[in-house]
Amino acid sequence: MTSRRRKLTGYAFIAPVLLFLGAVVLFPLGHAFWTSLLRVRGLTTRFAGLANYATVLGDGAFWHSLWLSFAFTALSVSLHMVLGLALALLLDELRTARTALRIAFLTPWMVAPAVGATIWLWLLEPQFGVVNYLLQATHLASAPVAWLGEPLTAFLSVVAVDVWRGVPFVMLLMLAGLQTVPPEQYEAAAMDGASVWQRFRFVTWPNLRYLLVVASTLDAINTIRHYDIIGVMTAGGPAGATEVLPVLLYNTAFRANRFGEAAAIGVLLLVVVLALAAFYIRLTRIDRDGAAR
Amino acid sequence: MHPVRATVLAVTLAFAAPALAQQPIVLQWQTANLTESQYEPIWKKTIAEFEAANPGIKVEPVLVARKDHWTKFVAAAQAKKAPCIVTVDLTTAAYNGYLMPLDKYFNAEPAAFRDAWSADILSAAKWKGELYGLPIWGGTYGEIYNRDLVVKAGLDPAHPPKTVDEYVAWGRKLTGDDHWMLAVLGGKTDTTTRVLLTWIWANGGEAFNKDMTEATFAKDPKSLAAIKQYLGFAAKGGIAAPSPTTTNYLEQTNLFAQGKIASMRNAYWSVAKVLGDNPALKGRMFATPIPANVSNAPTLSSVAASSISSSCEHPDAAWKFIKFDADKKWSIERAVVANWMPLRNDLADDPAIKADPLLAEFVKMGQHARSYPLPHPAWAGIAANDIVDAVQKALLAPDKTEEIFRDLDARLTKKLRDI
Incomplete structure (x- = not known):
């Protein structure tokens, strides 16, 4: 087979995937970018150049949402990692009920985000919610707490629900990572009289560090795009306290009916996600090159 | 044409034509209220009786939670696939080109039908002088x-x-x-x-x-x-x-x-x-x-009007259903069972409405109300x-x-x- 023919055969094999990706990724992206350049009023559109970007970037709501998105992502991802790792270490040490606990911890991850958010919405309901009932019954609160009614508690509540849902996946990754740590290293540490903390610090941590960085980068890419939990629980309220970029995008498109501006927000959000993705690719490339050397 | 081909074609048509003729028109119907339990028995009955009276038309309810109603409508309207019959924020939808003017249908109806709505109530279903919906029910606060x-x-x-x-x-x-x-x-x-x-x-x-x-x-x-x-x-x-x-x-x-x-x-x-x-x-x-x-x-007083989306392929059939749904009988049932106020001006003195003191009080309050959405x-x-x-x-x-x-x-x- 000639080199040209071999090349063509290769292209023929990847053509279906390219076509599929073009249809489900490139076309929507291109369409979104094109929409961001239009003034859309229902079915009437006209070219507006960069006017939508100027409007969005000149609006304090966008910068507020951007800041919130970073804060939400940073807090959620940190907690996913810390709690996910802690649970993985706990499960790794357990000798009994390990499978049952693993399934139990995974349950939140198996629940559809919108369903989980709705459950929490009712658990946190100020007058009839179970959380306030328990807090008052145990005298931890003297009056009902308006969890989703005050900016700070609303923000922390949506972070908490995201953590509830996001930790199991990280736990699973870390558990898999822990299985790859060579047992000889633990044996050697034990022979040297290392404490539990020292074993973690000098054996587990170095072995998991790369996995943690990769997992947190992927988790950040995933979390910064989150809509469902916040959309269901607060719709961005109260007074914009939880209006992260995807929620702002939704509210601009479907509540304010400004599709051009919403598309511009989407493109700007994509830039943020691409920056995180570039970081991830760089990380994996460093690792691959390192492994090759 | 070759006799064999002609025979095959004739046989095919003979079998296919009745099947094609029997294909009913399917109208999708979306309002924010179809998922409300108080309304369910009425809309099911309305559809059943309408389909019985109009064998060539089927009405398919689109069940959407109230808070997703507008989003789903807009997404479908943007794709020009919106349900035929909808109850939405009329002015916004009409301005955006999502609805069809209904003047030609309304004006073709007899005076007795047209007079059932006051000019004030009809004005709540108009945008730039054109009628985009038929007021069906309302809610006075x-x-x-x-x-x-x-x-x-x-x-x-x-x-x-x-x-x-x-x-x-x-x-x-x-x-x-x-x-x-x-x-x-x-x-x-x-x-x-x-x-x-x-x-x-x-x-x-x-x-x-x-x-x-x-x-x-x-x-x-x-x-x-x-x-x-x-x-x-x-x-x-x-x-x-x-x-x-x-x-x-x-x-x-x-x-x-x-x-x-x-x-x-x-x-x-x-x-x-x-x-x-x-x-x-x-x-x-x-x-x-x-x-x-x-x-x-x-x-x-909120005015909920039934409209026909601009992408509807069967507006005549859709108007038929809207007219059916706007009938006195359903207006009274909606008021008595689902507590939705009638907007026809020929129902205020109806015994069924008067029999419910709470409803009668709301009807009275409605006489001095501003229509909503603005x-x-x-x-x-x-x-x-x-x-x-x-x-x-x-x-x-x-x-x-x-x-x-x-x-x-x-x-x-x-x-x-x-x-």
Whole structure:
């Protein structure tokens, strides 16, 4: 087979995937970018150049949402990692009920985000919610707490629900990572009289560090795009306290009916996600090159 | 043509033609209310009887939760695949090109049919002089009280508050450690806006100028005073339930059904919702006009009109269904079973309507009401987003209420003019 023919055969094999990706990724992206350049009023559109970007970037709501998105992502991802790792270490040490606990911890991850958010919405309901009932019954609160009614508690509540849902996946990754740590290293540490903390610090941590960085980068890419939990629980309220970029995008498109501006927000959000993705690719490339050397 | 081919074609057509002829027209029908249990028996019956009377047409209900209704409609309308028959924010949808003008259908109907709607009610279904929907049902906002709680507080249900001051005086007596006079609405839907407007109008204020080109929430002193007073009820030690920023129709009716609040400003349909939550309240509620500081203060009456989406392939059949659904029979059933007020002007004296004192009271209140949604193409977004955000901000920082609503005025005025 000639080199040209071999090349063509290769292209023929990847053509279906390219076509599929073009249809489900490139076309929507291109369409979104094109929409961001239009003034859309229902079915009437006209070219507006960069006017939508100027409007969005000149609006304090966008910068507020951007800041919130970073804060939400940073807090959620940190907690996913810390709690996910802690649970993985706990499960790794357990000798009994390990499978049952693993399934139990995974349950939140198996629940559809919108369903989980709705459950929490009712658990946190100020007058009839179970959380306030328990807090008052145990005298931890003297009056009902308006969890989703005050900016700070609303923000922390949506972070908490995201953590509830996001930790199991990280736990699973870390558990898999822990299985790859060579047992000889633990044996050697034990022979040297290392404490539990020292074993973690000098054996587990170095072995998991790369996995943690990769997992947190992927988790950040995933979390910064989150809509469902916040959309269901607060719709961005109260007074914009939880209006992260995807929620702002939704509210601009479907509540304010400004599709051009919403598309511009989407493109700007994509830039943020691409920056995180570039970081991830760089990380994996460093690792691959390192492994090759 | 070759005889064999001709025979095959003839046989094929002979079998296929009846099948094609029997293909019914399928009309999708989407409103925000098809998922409400109080309405379910009626719409199922309406569809069944319509399909029996029109064998060539099938009606397929699109069941969407209220809060997703507009989103789903807009997404479908953008794709030119919107359900044929819809009930949506009419002006916004008409401006955006999502609806079809219905004048040619309406004008072709006999005078007896056309006269069933007053010019005022029809104007609520018009945009730029064209009719985009047939008003089917409505909801006038009044003050609904829990009679038992009122009596228990030593108040007389026969003499309900007529002014806002009297309302506040009642409120003090009806508020305790774990129960309140009312719930201030601040949740993220346009119900928050509807109730706010009733408070503004009850104080003689205006939220917008006449031609809807300027917002006057803070500019109009009476409007601002009403806003401050109403939102102030939710302050600590006030007469309203806590957590107003998450309270909406659902939470408000829950609180009322559980006896946590003694009154709710709502439409007649909320009575059905409350009875669904707590049947023991049957016959224990009474309604009054909204307490006001000015005489003849209007209340708010939402008008739900059935429209035909611009992408509908069978508008004739869709109009047939709308006409069927607008019939007296269904209007009365909707009023009696689902508590939705009829908008036809030939039903006010109907014995079935008069037999229900609560419904009769709402019908009376409706005679002095302003129709809602307000007629502006950006209204859907303004009502559910901007005004609600301002209400939430003011609830969280009451001392900045004036500043917040001045910002709202500026923001809205810009939006109102940007069409």
